[in-house]
Amino acid sequence: MKIKNVLVSQPRPESEKSPYFDIARNYKVNLEFKQFIKVEGLSAIEFRKQRIDLSQYSCIILNSRNAVDHYFRIANELRYTVPEKNKYFCLTEAVALYLQKYIVYRKRKIFFAQQSIEELAEPIRKNKDEKFLFPCSDRHTDKITEFLDLNKINYTKGIFYKTVSSDMTSVKIKDFDLILFFSPHGVQSLFDNFPDYQQGEQKIGVFGVITYQAAISKGLRVDLVAPMPHAPSMTMALEWFIRETNKNGESPKPYIPVIPTETKKEPVIIDKPKSKSKAKLEEKVEMGELNTTATAPANTELSKTETSKPAKKKASTKTSATTAKSKPKTTSKSKKSVEKPTKTIKKTKAAAKTTPKAKPVVKKKTASKAAPKKKTAKKSVSSNKKTTTAKKGTAKKTVKKAAQKKK
Numbered sequence: 001m002k003i004k005n006v007l008v009s010q011p012r013p014e015s016e017k018s019p020y021f022d023i024a025r026n027y028k029v030n031l032e033f034k035q036f037i038k039v040e041g042l043s044a045i046e047f048r049k050q051r052i053d054l055s056q057y058s059c060i061i062l063n064s065r066n067a068v069d070h071y072f073r074i075a076n077e078l079r080y081t082v083p084e085k086n087k088y089f090c091l092t093e094a095v096a097l098y099l100q101k102y103i104v105y106r107k108r109k110i111f112f113a114q115q116s117i118e119e120l121a122e123p124i125r126k127n128k129d130e131k132f133l134f135p136c137s138d139r140h141t142d143k144i145t146e147f148l149d150l151n152k153i154n155y156t157k158g159i160f161y162k163t164v165s166s167d168m169t170s171v172k173i174k175d176f177d178l179i180l181f182f183s184p185h186g187v188q189s190l191f192d193n194f195p196d197y198q199q200g201e202q203k204i205g206v207f208g209v210i211t212y213q214a215a216i217s218k219g220l221r222v223d224l225v226a227p228m229p230h231a232p233s234m235t236m237a238l239e240w241f242i243r244e245t246n247k248n249g250e251s252p253k254p255y256i257p258v259i260p261t262e263t264k265k266e267p268v269i270i271d272k273p274k275s276k277s278k279a280k281l282e283e284k285v286e287m288g289e290l291n292t293t294a295t296a297p298a299n300t301e302l303s304k305t306e307t308s309k310p311a312k313k314k315a316s317t318k319t320s321a322t323t324a325k326s327k328p329k330t331t332s333k334s335k336k337s338v339e340k341p342t343k344t345i346k347k348t349k350a351a352a353k354t355t356p357k358a359k360p361v362v363k364k365k366t367a368s369k370a371a372p373k374k375k376t377a378k379k380s381v382s383s384n385k386k387t388t389t390a391k392k393g394t395a396k397k398t399v400k401k402a403a404q405k406k407k
Contacts, residue, residue, distance in 0.1 A: 001201060002246045004029060006238070007176040009036040009186040019235035027242050034171060036181075036189040039137070041070045041161045044077040052158045054080050057133035059124075061117075061155070063091045063144060065098050070160040071135045072102045087111070087127060089120050091144075117147045128153065135160040139185055141210070165189035178203040178224070178241075180234065184214035191218060205241070207234050209257050228255045 012033040013020060024031045054075055062068050075082050082103070088110045090096040096112035099105060113119035124132075132155035134144060139162075148155045163185050173179075173194055179202065181187050187206075191197060205224030206212045215222050226237035245251045 001177065002249070003177045003203070003242050005176045006031050006178045006180065006242075007171075007173075008033045008180045009189075010180075010182060011035050019233075019239075023235065023239050023242065027239075027246065029242060032176070034168065035166055036168065036186040037163055037183070038166050039066050039161050040164050041073060042159065044074065047074055047078075047158075047160065050158060052133070052156060054078065054082075054133070057131045057156065058083075058085065059087045059089065059127055059130050059132045061089045061132055061134045061144065062095055062099075063136065063140075065095060066137070066161055067135045068095065068098055068102070074160055085109075087130075089124065089132075091115070091117060091120075117144050121151075124151070124153065131155070133158060137161050137163045139163045165192040168193035173197070174202070176202070178205060180205045180207070180224075180238070181211055181215065182207045182234070184211055187211065187214045187218055187220070203251060205234075205238070212257055223251050223254050225255050225257055 090112040093112045096110050111123040134157045203223040207226045224241045226234045231237035
């Protein structure tokens with residue numbers, strides 16, 4: 001059976017450059033867009049019944065554009081001015097950029113992930129002491145709330161809008177060869193509008209594992225599942241599916257996605273990182289290397305000392321082995337080292353014999369330097385004596401001359 005008419009459970013794209021229109025043009029397929037679900041916002045009176053004070057929450061978790069629109073709509077209806085200091089945690093970058101419609105975009109106040117809430121673990125941990133608000137619909141997945149509960153985050157879940165099934169009674173559902181669903185609510189809307197629906201030869205395509213599980217739970221046969229390894233988007237998967245079915249006359253085997261199994265849920269955020277010593281002790285306890293009791297904390301100290309002893313023994317054995325290996329090497333070197341000092345001793349003895357000859361030379365030099373000073377001193381004394389004797393001689397001559405004159 002060839003595919004000619006396709007029903008897409010989404011609103012019609014606004015841009016004409018959408019890949020859906022390229023598929024319709026290239027493969028001559030009729031595409032119709034009909035939104036199976038619609039979003040209705042709660043009124044201010046309905047919201048007040050939840051007793052949520054928006055001024056108490058400084059951190060807002062946003063998982064879709066609808067959450068952004070209805071959060072600011074409720075704040076406007078309640079005449080509450082959203083402060084600039086608020087911090088926003090968005091599940092995707094598209095939601096973070098959509099905030100520009102209401103606030104000034106600043107990276108320091110807006111945090112976003114790529115796909116899951118676990119990617120926002122670090123910024124949430126840094127703001128753990130503040131209050132978080134999670135605006136959501138009455139039908140939402142519990143992944144975000146489970147993450148917040150496991151990590152003991154102080155948060156409040158507020159219902160800001162409702163997801164309601166659209167009126168599809170005017171649509172002739174059997175005229176379409178393929179129906180595409182993008183959420184579990186769209187699958188539910190199909191049965192809300194057509195309670196007696198039977199699939200027959202009609203093809204069903206879904207996007208995502210959760211939508212796949214919802215379709216199977218309703219007893220539907222899923223022929224197309226996106227994303228696939230070779231088709232990461234719904235448009236690429238749709239083009240591949242139409243090309244293969246129209247070429248071969250039969251639809252290809254459906255790609256079955258890997259359904260994640262339930263694992264033990266553990267908190268992602270840890271309040272205080274454990275020290276290296278404690279972590280090593282816990283690993284040893286788990287491996288059975290230590291026999292500790294849960295009563296006395298002193299036992300841990302004993303266990304530390306006990307564990308440190310064998311390490312020392314191992315170290316001593318290693319050192320003994322190294323010394324045993326190094327002994328023959330050191331003996332040969334020691335002989336050489338012993339021989340070297342003997343040569344130096346002989347040299348010192350020879351030097352000691354030669355030094356006495358040098359000592360008197362040093363003394364003579366010093367004496368010769370000091371001798372001129374003594375000689376000069378003697379010369380000065382002798383000169384003084386000569387002057388005194390000359391003066392005495394002159395004095396005697398004068399006295400004799402004077403005596404001769406008197407006579």
